[in-house]
Amino acid sequence: MTSKIAAAVSAVLASAVLASSYAADSSATAELKPTQGNTATGSVQFTQQGGKVVVAVSVSGLAPNSEHGLHVHEKGDCSAPDGMSAGGHFNPGGKPHAHFGQAERHAGDLPNLRADMNGHANYKWETDALSVGSGASSVIGRAVIVHRDPDDYKSQPAGNSGPRIACGVIAAAK
Ligand SMILES: [Cu+2]
Numbered sequence: 001m002t003s004k005i006a007a008a009v010s011a012v013l014a015s016a017v018l019a020s021s022y023a024a025d026s027s028a029t030a031e032l033k034p035t036q037g038n039t040a041t042g043s044v045q046f047t048q049q050g051g052k053v054v055v056a057v058s059v060s061g062l063a064p065n066s067e068h069g070l071h072v073h074e075k076g077d078c079s080a081p082d083g084m085s086a087g088g089h090f091n092p093g094g095k096p097h098a099h100f101g102q103a104e105r106h107a108g109d110l111p112n113l114r115a116d117m118n119g120h121a122n123y124k125w126e127t128d129a130l131s132v133g134s135g136a137s138s139v140i141g142r143a144v145i146v147h148r149d150p151d152d153y154k155s156q157p158a159g160n161s162g163p164r165i166a167c168g169v170i171a172a173a174k
Contacts, residue, residue: 056122057125059121059122071108074108076142
């Protein structure tokens, strides 16, 4: 009960997203915009399918053949020019940062983006560590961050993935 309320409150605080439709939505989207001095843009869609969430990512404006850390971060706030307003990794379980395939990791740990020769990256990936719409693991009101460097999947607290080059607040789909 408490965590449900806390999630609802933070979603409202973060971006005044549609509190009335909060519980009914099963999909949410983040529109990624470049932080100051950067060029990456794109979108990330989260779709609840039974006990799993399908994460569909599409990003362009990356350096050719580059690799980038990608995470759900705690705060749905991309207002800072460097994206630091989004806070640390979304980590409702209070776990260490790790590879996205590990059980003991941040819920917000996602696979790295790998750009092609045109600077475009996309993937689809499923996880049961996130949810859309209710509970402590809901992504609504959080943010997605693209980092300049690859996540090494082990350094604490964020995989040594460097500055934030794009940020997007995750909002419930209508
Ligand atoms: Cu991150």
